[in-house]
Amino acid sequence: MPAHHPIMSRGFLHDLDYSVVQQCMHCGLCLPTCPTYDATQREAASPRGRIALMRAVADNKLEVTRVFGEEMYFCLGCLACETACPAGVDYAHLFDMARAEVERVGVLARPKRNLIRQVTVRWLFLSRGRLRWLGRAMRLYQKSGLQTLARRSGLMRLLPKRLRELEPLTPAISDRFTPLGYQTARAGEGPQRKVGLVAGCVQDIAFADINRDTVEVLEQNGCGVVIPPLQECCGSLHGHNGEWELARALARKNLDAFGAENLDAVIINAAGCGSHIRHYDRLLADDPGYAERARIWSAKVRDISEYLVEIGFRKPTPSSRPTKTRLAYHEACHLVHGQKISRQPRAILASLPDYEIVELPEATWCCGSAGIYNITQPEMSAQLLERKIRHVVSTGATTLATANPGCALQIITGLRLRGMAVRVAHPVTLLAEAYRAEG
Ligand code: SF4
Ligand code: SF4
Structure with missing residues (x-):
């Protein structure tokens, strides 16, 4: 048996606070809200079924197998089950830990999968510089007309089937990326509030205008905005895909980059990132150097819409346009x-x-x-x-x-x-x- 075998050494699900593992009371109220259960009608593809599998692993009654791994990756992580659950099951944490365990044991490891993960999750998304470099290359491909030519000429048909299917998903790259290092100029007595903006990774290269719009709206509502230049990807991709240590490393970098202690709020406009960075406190709870700073950070994270409503945003003046x-x-x-x-x-x-x-x-x-x-x-x-x-x-x-x-x-x-x-x-x-x- 390999040294990392789950029965022989503790794993992510085994290390979980047992109160999280046993929260589910098997009522099934989450089942109608689960898209994978809706599509398959299989108990194992339902929240209740998945939680039962996770608990069996935590109790050492079930080994982490390839089938277990595939079930955890068939789950969308959409968390509709959390909203439906009357018992307050922390499915998000169970899901992250289950996938981390799948990666720790390595039951899904295959050369092609390993290579893709190595290049994307463990290399590309660990550095904003690399992501921006890729963004510039893609922008050139799109703006030079090469993409249109490749699509129209049938060149795409030469690509392997999987790549051909992925091509339409490639985002249109922004003309300008997010202005990292930006800081609202002080005018008069200066803004009432000081907030830091999380630039995101996909948001930064494909939707940089949303970041600019966010700055503009915040400034219109009396906030001074900083976009810390040394921030990295928030780590949600890593946290949701079994790379717990990488997620922790990125969280530490962002804590260093932002200095949330000196901000009124940390603003995020991408839902997926927001849902992850709110939990930096849990991610770094056992890190003596960062636990307290992560706690301060988590208390200050706000989705942009949440923050605007909290500070009483100014409603735009009525329009004279005849049609809506x-x-x-x-x-x-x-x-x-x-x-x-x-x-x-x-x-x-x-x-x-x-x-x-x-x-x-x-x-x-x-x-x-x-x-x-x-x-x-x-x-x-x-x-x-x-x-x-x-x-x-x-x-x-x-x-x-x-x-x-x-x-x-x-x-x-x-x-x-x-x-x-x-x-x-x-x-x-x-x-x-x-x-x-x-x-
Ligand atoms: S996260 Fe979504 S797909 Fe996964 S079990 Fe819950 S409802 Fe189903
Ligand atoms: S996750 Fe919640 S809603 Fe679903 S079976 Fe368990 S207790 Fe019931």
Whole structure:
């Protein structure tokens, strides 16, 4: 038996506080909210079933096998089950620990999988410099016309099937990345509040305008903004994919970069990242050098919509436009389920003078993006995307708001493949535009 065998040495699920492992009372109320259970009707693909498997591992009644690993990676991590659960099961933590255990034991290890993880999770996403370098290369490919040429000429057909399927998912790269090092100029007595902005990684290279809009809206509401230049990826990709130590290393770098002790709030506009960075306190609880700073950080993290509502954001002045644009809102899982934030982005959208809000059916149902799920589980992801697009189309909306770059990319791809002209925008972008329209 290898030295890392779970029966012989303690693992991530074994080390969990046992109260977390035994919270589930098997009532099954979460089952109808789970997209993978809905699609398969298999107990093992339900939250209750997965928790039972995790508990069996923690109790040393079950070995971590390949089947266990695949089940944990079939889970979207959408956390709809957490919202539904009356017992307050901390599924997010169980899920992270289960995947960390799968990686520790190595039951899914295969040369191709190892190589992809090595290049992406363990190399590319550990350095903003590398991500930006890739972003610049992709921007050149897109802006030079090479991408259009490759798509039209049929060159894509020469790519291996998997790469061909992934190509439409590549995001349009921003003309300018986030202005790292930015600081609001002091004017008069200076702003009332000082906040730090998390630039994100995908957000930084593919949706940098959302970061600019966030700064603009915060400044319009009396905040001084800093974008600490040495910040790195928040580590959510690592935390959700079994790389616990890398997630901890990135959290430490961000704590050093921000100095949250001197800020009123740490602002994040990407739901997936927000749901992860709120838990830096738990991530570093046993690190004597960082535990206290992580606790301060976690107490100051705010999603942009949450913060704007908290400080009483200024509503844009009424517009003279005779017609309103139909707007639907897709609630990103890691905002509504991961952070229980739903009222606040809706309050921002309701304040927009030029939009009429129409309710999106199943607005809180996962779109299938789920971090890198659309890459690792393309079939299930495509089913969920199809369902989401059907609902978007049913509303007749021409703008869809959502607050997560992963959801935005996924839904933009789905709309493009269907030839639908629906704009996808972050609520803060729509608010920034409404302020600008005031003149
Ligand atoms: S996180 Fe989502 S996919 Fe996973 S068990 Fe919970 S509801 Fe199901
Ligand atoms: S996770 Fe919660 S809702 Fe689901 S079976 Fe357990 S106690 Fe019930």
